[in-house]
Amino acid sequence: MPIVEAHILEGYGPDDKKRLTSALTDAIRFVVPAPDEAITVMLHEYPPENYARGGEQRTPAPALPDPAKLVRAYLDAMEARDLETARSMLAPEFSMTFPGTGPMTTLAELLDWAKDRYRSVAKTYEAVEAFHSEGAAVVYTRGTLSGEWPDGTPFSGIRFIDRFAIRDGRITQQDVWNDIAEVRAQ
Amino acid sequence: MPIVEAHILEGYGPDDKKRLTSALTDAIRFVVPAPDEAITVMLHEYPPENYARGGEQRTPAPALPDPAKLVRAYLDAMEARDLETARSMLAPEFSMTFPGTGPMTTLAELLDWAKDRYRSVAKTYEAVEAFHSEGAAVVYTRGTLSGEWPDGTPFSGIRFIDRFAIRDGRITQQDVWNDIAEVRAQ
């Protein structure tokens, strides 16, 4: 039964609003045991001249990019070894940790580390979860890895999960866990 | 600058409201590039006689439990090997997957699987993230593992991440990834 009204400045697109109403619906459901269809969200939009803070009109900043799409584009670029595109999505303070590595800050480090681990790898995605927490957008992707070991033997079905933090539309952190070592040890 | 008004029935406690206002604030920040302090959330509460759907008054259901607390209590019970308490938090359809295992449905299976892996293990938590997505509460906990290998050698600092799904106040799913195999292989 809960009803949410959000008051925003004009200027957000249909996809932005869709993400916003979904996120607000999820926020209610986080606490209130109501089925989704019992939760109504209404967006009030204001032209700048109808919205003042401190007596000053305000203009809306562009919506933040969809972090799930951003992460997917980054992962696709990495899988295609399009490093330039991938790099353009990273924040200056970017850092990543993979199984068995310390923090790495450049994609070159990552490729160097990976080359002894597998000849190629591709991801099959089972789920993507995106939300905002503690000042950053967070995206989790999980699924299974398939590819070839350095000796050319194929592998598949290896579980993985990646966690990304995104600030101001750039990826600041990537943390990766998977079962590669577990599978290799068997 | 965005402002959120949520209309709810009376009956939620201060902690419930705190979680609700935080979740609504995060929902806005997921899309709108405003700093936290520019987002205001106001809760309107209604006694049942002031809130009707379909012409019928409604009474509020109790708030859903804080899933982060539930998960922490479950993990503490597991670490203390208090299986009875842990089991009481699981849904009938509970399923869990650990590195190298298929889905397991009982804690006994888990203990059996774990006994060859380490003599003891304890978690140091670095972060807990909780949100609602696709009809379930989701909790991620991550940090490092420490303990003793089966031969008594100590270990520590091994990265882990656990994902929990919770429905109706019970854990339905636990997925675990960690670097144990990676470390053992080194």
Add this chain to the structure above:
Amino acid sequence: MPIVEAHILEGYGPDDKKRLTSALTDAIRFVVPAPDEAITVMLHEYPPENYARGGEQRTPAPALPDPAKLVRAYLDAMEARDLETARSMLAPEFSMTFPGTGPMTTLAELLDWAKDRYRSVAKTYEAVEAFHSEGAAVVYTRGTLSGEWPDGTPFSGIRFIDRFAIRDGRITQQDVWNDIAEVRAQ
């Protein structure tokens, strides 16, 4: 899906609010093809100090009486020939019209007219409808009449409908239609 917020002063009782939320729900359904359960009504109540018109605080007038209950009490009093009680519910400008009569203004006239028509009569109610229209509350009651003709023969199942107008809690008008003549003519 429509949502109604009504802002009223504090001071209305649970029954008043129930009538109000029902009436508002019906008002929406009069135009919007939504099922009842998709219509939410929320009442905001204000203590006098929180509600000002023209800069002046306002105090609420008592709710209008439920006109359906008022009419039923009047009809019960008439059936019991408790004329004093019945009369207390009539406005000074009260007027009534029955089949074949011109406007009558006193209960005495009515009784005089009725005495040749039936020895006794009682109403079985099938439906009561109450609403506000054009400055007055309107109540329709319909059902069937049973009783005894002047010669003592019993009758029953004769359709009737009464229309009442109520202003300021008093009945100002009663209009009656029924099939008595139709049945007598057969």
Add this chain to the structure above:
Amino acid sequence: MPIVEAHILEGYGPDDKKRLTSALTDAIRFVVPAPDEAITVMLHEYPPENYARGGEQRTPAPALPDPAKLVRAYLDAMEARDLETARSMLAPEFSMTFPGTGPMTTLAELLDWAKDRYRSVAKTYEAVEAFHSEGAAVVYTRGTLSGEWPDGTPFSGIRFIDRFAIRDGRITQQDVWNDIAEVRAQ
């Protein structure tokens, strides 16, 4: 002093909104002893992308037709003996009751019943009342009948009242009361 805000999807026309604001005003007046001019109604309209239930955008259904106009069109068609038009306004479950008849379901039955009663009849309307109640739109029309008896003698000024129920834009029920028998018996 009461203020009503109704939140609806975009797509309703000026006449729909007029009926809606009138109905909401009457709903308030049914309970609150405020003069009409002290009641303010404000409609908030939302484009589909600004209104979500269960996280899904909603599109508005067309407004229900004005039941008073529908009934008047039906009665005009009947008076003009335009049965095809009249029939198109009836729901499959249509049923009607006239003085001295049981329920009839076809206009043919009605005409057959009426032909011994009067050669012709026309209605002069004094009032029409329309509202929503118990899942249906209800319309009352009342006034006087004039026409010719089967022998050609004219009559006029005979009181009548018709009650109509309308669902999904079709008439489901017509109940008629009048003083014809009363007048004939005199």
Add this chain to the structure above:
Amino acid sequence: MPIVEAHILEGYGPDDKKRLTSALTDAIRFVVPAPDEAITVMLHEYPPENYARGGEQRTPAPALPDPAKLVRAYLDAMEARDLETARSMLAPEFSMTFPGTGPMTTLAELLDWAKDRYRSVAKTYEAVEAFHSEGAAVVYTRGTLSGEWPDGTPFSGIRFIDRFAIRDGRITQQDVWNDIAEVRAQ
């Protein structure tokens, strides 16, 4: 932190809305010890068909003119001795009081009074304050006077304050205080 929502009919221009949001912000600050930037004002505008009082749609009256601009235009016209323009801004009941005068009702009286006081005078404005109080717009202007005494000696820096009352867009009252006599006496 306070938030103000004002519901108005469509038809006000950007400058009107700017004055309105400023005035509402000041109204809050008059009582609530919040900094300006913590006060948000949102204007909801309604097309006439979405706004009914007493069941009747309403059309907006044009916004009142900015009284500060009106007063400034009047004072500029007076300084330029454009009496026709100045007179067009005065209400029929206009009255003015200057130091040492009783109430005067025509500009001619004023000029006659002034001619022995100074040969010319011009105003330097330090501040203008405008607000609504007790049914009228009130404007205060203050600053210093400069010009020439009747004998041609120049003067400057003489403090003045003017108070204007404006109703329905016309000046109804002007009250003037200044230090001319104080300076002359020195």
Add this chain to the structure above:
Amino acid sequence: MPIVEAHILEGYGPDDKKRLTSALTDAIRFVVPAPDEAITVMLHEYPPENYARGGEQRTPAPALPDPAKLVRAYLDAMEARDLETARSMLAPEFSMTFPGTGPMTTLAELLDWAKDRYRSVAKTYEAVEAFHSEGAAVVYTRGTLSGEWPDGTPFSGIRFIDRFAIRDGRITQQDVWNDIAEVRAQ
């Protein structure tokens, strides 16, 4: 017809709310040509747990004192020569200007300046106007002065106007204009 909703934290008293609703009503009237009685103001109050900015609950600061009462108390203390009380109402940066003086910062300076001007003086107030502007509360008082000249001759009916600025509950500025010199010169 305009309607204002102000959302504030709980904790303001009836007088604070009265001043707030009056100020909001005046703010509307400053721009919208509606009569006072057509303007409705509604205050929504929130307990701290229902109001969050930046995800944090907020507690209300005490309302600002009524500046009109503060100024009147200050003037009464001055008239009674209760300098200690008067001084307690002044901000550290207090400054005042009287006819013919430069800025003075202490009450002692004022008394010294005044002693050659009149033996005693008392104010008759005709009007007090208070509002908020540019970060300060502003109070204007005007009326007439009566008293005795240094030689004991009485005087009365001399026009004055005082302007006060108040920040954080203390008077920061007092500016005085009057016709004393004008009258003395006659």
